[in-house]
Amino acid sequence: MAKTVQSIRGMHDILPPETAAWQFVEGRLRELMEAYAYHEIRMPLVEQTGLFARSIGEVTDIVEKEMYTFEDRNGDSLSLRPEGTASCVRAGVEHGILHNQQQRLWYMGPMFRHERPQKGRYRQFHQIGVEAFGMTGPDVDAEIILMAARLWQRLGLADEVRLEINTLGSAEARAVYRRHLVDYFAYHESQLDDESRERLHRNPMRILDSKNPDMQDLVEGAPRLADHLDTESREHFDGLLALLDALGVDYRVNHRLVRGLDYYNRTVFEWVTDHLGAQGTVCAGGRYDGLVRQLGGRATPAAGFAIGLERLISLVAEHGFDTPAGEPHCYLGLLGEEAVASGHRLAEGLRDALPGLRLQVNCGGGGMKAQMKRADKSGAEFALILGADEVREGRVTLKPLRGGEQVNLARDAVANELATRLQLESKA
């Protein structure tokens, strides 16, 4: 036998019936976007490497160690997108759809990061992202937080996730704070772990993010950005918290919340859960008021978030509403040559009459026993059986597969019978 080929480590096939759960969640997400009048944008999966270096930041984990970067045939450095915001801003600037106007956009699709694969962390994963341009907030910050909150409601996850929120202030305030922070950690350098020592001069705010238990006291004692905020950012944040209070959204202000991407300013937030182990962040976002200009557009305020779909779907599978498995309602068994054309004609007629019907027709022949075995395996509730006698007499046998009496029906009564039994809308 020939040697088999495996998928790339950290990049997974999604098989049925799991794909049905994905479609269900994706469907709820699309409805959510429509409910808030956000419009879909689709960007390429590959961009110039420089785009990510300029936006996410040269000294971030993503750009330094996680990107799939390669030279294409004409020597350009390209990268698979590690996230969507940079591409979305690039597209918005390129097509002139951000300047002097408001835009509410969303996208959904695969992202690529060369991380150490583990539960909730993959090398190809999927995000849905929301980006709102042209509004300084905090009203729009509240809007996107409400959107996420509504999603948890709709998926039965409202009790499983909680909102953590912080403000990063202005770039200037952060630069001053950064110096205080470096002084503090440098003074205590002997207590830093290797990862934090490496971050000390390059990305010191990420030290606040450290999950190392031995570092917690040190981090707790660090100067707080909240004490170095500029007045406008302070007021912006107070305004957002007041809005969330007025709207009944629960949150916890987490002064240590920073994000791993450089473009964020002011509001940052995460929705976290205790159910997914170490990978507990389901949704992450914030404001990025400087990014459009940084990528060559006119200064445009912006805010957004991204949800990791793998984490969301495993949370739904374990703690949310049941997702449909997508089994057929009905399996049509065809016995004998005579039944094949007649049966497919019957099936087409049923699909015309009942647009919601999921009908699987037996292909590949087989006797009664083999066909009923396939019917059972398909998960269908009913089998329809068409043999030579039925074809001649213009009748069909309907057999409930999960208990109940079988009945013999006139061929033109089948659609109505199925509509009633399956509570499907009939077009006939």
Ligand code: ATP
């Ligand atoms: P984390 O702290 O979990 O590494 P991050 O700060 O790198 O997340 P973002 O870039 O903000 O995450 O991405 C938003 C969301 O996308 C995350 O909250 C998570 O749900 C999901 N996500 C990020 N990286 C991965 C990955 N490698 N595999 C699966 N999901 C991911």
Ligand code: MG
């Ligand atoms: Mg990460």
